[in-house]
Amino acid sequence: MSETENKTVNEQQQQANDYEQQMAQVTSYSIATSLVMVMAQKAWVNLGKIAADPKSNETKVDLPQAKFSIDVIAAVHELLKPHISAEESNQIQSLLTNLRLNYVSSSN
Numbered sequence: 001m002s003e004t005e006n007k008t009v010n011e012q013q014q015q016a017n018d019y020e021q022q023m024a025q026v027t028s029y030s031i032a033t034s035l036v037m038v039m040a041q042k043a044w045v046n047l048g049k050i051a052a053d054p055k056s057n058e059t060k061v062d063l064p065q066a067k068f069s070i071d072v073i074a075a076v077h078e079l080l081k082p083h084i085s086a087e088e089s090n091q092i093q094s095l096l097t098n099l100r101l102n103y104v105s106s107s108n
Contacts, residue, residue: 029083036073036080036092037078043069043099061106070099 044050046066048059076090084092 005094015070029080033084033088036076036095038103039069039072039076040095041100043073044102047099048100049102063103063107066099066103070096073099098107 001008022027041050043066044058045052046062048061050056051059074094077089077096080092081089
Protein backbone atom coordinates (compact mmCIF):
# COMPACT_ATOMS: atom_id res chain seq x y z
CA MET A 1 0.00 0.00 0.00
CA SER A 2 1.35 3.42 -0.92
CA GLU A 3 1.90 6.19 1.59
CA THR A 4 -1.05 8.13 0.15
CA GLU A 5 -3.34 5.10 0.49
CA ASN A 6 -2.16 4.56 4.08
CA LYS A 7 -2.88 8.21 4.87
CA THR A 8 -6.38 7.91 3.37
CA VAL A 9 -7.13 4.75 5.35
CA ASN A 10 -5.85 6.36 8.55
CA GLU A 11 -7.99 9.45 7.93
CA GLN A 12 -11.06 7.27 7.36
CA GLN A 13 -10.38 5.33 10.55
CA GLN A 14 -9.99 8.59 12.48
CA GLN A 15 -13.27 9.89 11.05
CA ALA A 16 -15.01 6.66 12.07
CA ASN A 17 -13.57 6.96 15.58
CA ASP A 18 -14.64 10.61 15.81
CA TYR A 19 -18.15 9.67 14.68
CA GLU A 20 -18.36 6.89 17.26
CA GLN A 21 -17.28 9.30 20.01
CA GLN A 22 -19.87 11.87 18.92
CA MET A 23 -22.64 9.26 18.82
CA ALA A 24 -21.67 8.02 22.29
CA GLN A 25 -22.37 11.53 23.61
CA VAL A 26 -25.77 11.85 21.92
CA THR A 27 -28.69 10.90 24.14
CA SER A 28 -31.73 8.97 23.03
CA TYR A 29 -33.79 11.96 24.19
CA SER A 30 -32.05 14.30 21.77
CA ILE A 31 -32.57 11.80 18.95
CA ALA A 32 -36.28 11.57 19.85
CA THR A 33 -36.50 15.37 19.88
CA SER A 34 -34.94 15.43 16.42
CA LEU A 35 -37.49 12.85 15.29
CA VAL A 36 -40.26 15.20 16.47
CA MET A 37 -38.84 17.98 14.28
CA VAL A 38 -38.51 15.70 11.24
CA MET A 39 -42.08 14.41 11.68
CA ALA A 40 -43.35 17.98 12.10
CA GLN A 41 -41.69 18.99 8.84
CA LYS A 42 -43.30 16.00 7.13
CA ALA A 43 -46.69 16.85 8.66
CA TRP A 44 -46.52 20.41 7.31
CA VAL A 45 -45.62 19.05 3.87
CA ASN A 46 -48.51 16.57 3.98
CA LEU A 47 -50.89 19.31 5.10
CA GLY A 48 -49.90 21.22 1.97
CA LYS A 49 -48.45 24.10 3.99
CA ILE A 50 -44.87 23.56 2.77
CA ALA A 51 -43.80 22.55 -0.71
CA ALA A 52 -42.30 19.06 -0.83
CA ASP A 53 -39.99 20.24 -3.60
CA PRO A 54 -38.90 23.87 -3.13
CA LYS A 55 -37.82 24.07 -6.78
CA SER A 56 -41.30 23.40 -8.14
CA ASN A 57 -43.06 25.01 -5.15
CA GLU A 58 -45.88 22.51 -5.60
CA THR A 59 -47.84 21.36 -2.60
CA LYS A 60 -49.78 18.16 -2.15
CA VAL A 61 -52.21 17.31 0.62
CA ASP A 62 -52.05 13.81 2.09
CA LEU A 63 -54.20 13.89 5.23
CA PRO A 64 -53.66 10.25 6.31
CA GLN A 65 -49.89 10.81 6.24
CA ALA A 66 -50.26 14.13 8.06
CA LYS A 67 -52.38 12.48 10.76
CA PHE A 68 -49.83 9.71 11.18
CA SER A 69 -47.02 12.26 11.61
CA ILE A 70 -49.05 14.20 14.17
CA ASP A 71 -49.87 11.00 16.07
CA VAL A 72 -46.18 10.00 16.13
CA ILE A 73 -45.23 13.41 17.50
CA ALA A 74 -47.87 13.09 20.23
CA ALA A 75 -46.66 9.61 21.20
CA VAL A 76 -43.01 10.61 21.29
CA HIS A 77 -43.91 13.73 23.26
CA GLU A 78 -45.58 11.60 25.94
CA LEU A 79 -42.45 9.48 26.22
CA LEU A 80 -40.19 12.53 26.30
CA LYS A 81 -42.08 14.57 28.91
CA PRO A 82 -40.27 13.16 31.95
CA HIS A 83 -36.88 13.68 30.29
CA ILE A 84 -37.08 17.20 28.82
CA SER A 85 -37.51 20.64 30.29
CA ALA A 86 -40.92 22.23 30.75
CA GLU A 87 -40.00 24.76 28.07
CA GLU A 88 -39.17 22.04 25.53
CA SER A 89 -42.37 20.19 26.41
CA ASN A 90 -44.41 23.38 25.96
CA GLN A 91 -42.79 23.98 22.57
CA ILE A 92 -43.74 20.50 21.38
CA GLN A 93 -47.25 20.92 22.77
CA SER A 94 -47.60 24.23 20.91
CA LEU A 95 -46.35 22.56 17.74
CA LEU A 96 -48.92 19.78 18.18
CA THR A 97 -51.71 22.29 18.72
CA ASN A 98 -50.78 24.19 15.54
CA LEU A 99 -50.53 20.98 13.52
CA ARG A 100 -53.86 19.70 14.82
CA LEU A 101 -55.63 22.99 14.08
CA ASN A 102 -54.22 22.99 10.56
CA TYR A 103 -55.22 19.34 10.12
CA VAL A 104 -58.82 20.10 11.11
CA SER A 105 -58.83 23.13 8.82
CA SER A 106 -57.50 21.06 5.91
CA SER A 107 -60.02 18.28 6.61
CA ASN A 108 -62.98 20.62 6.15
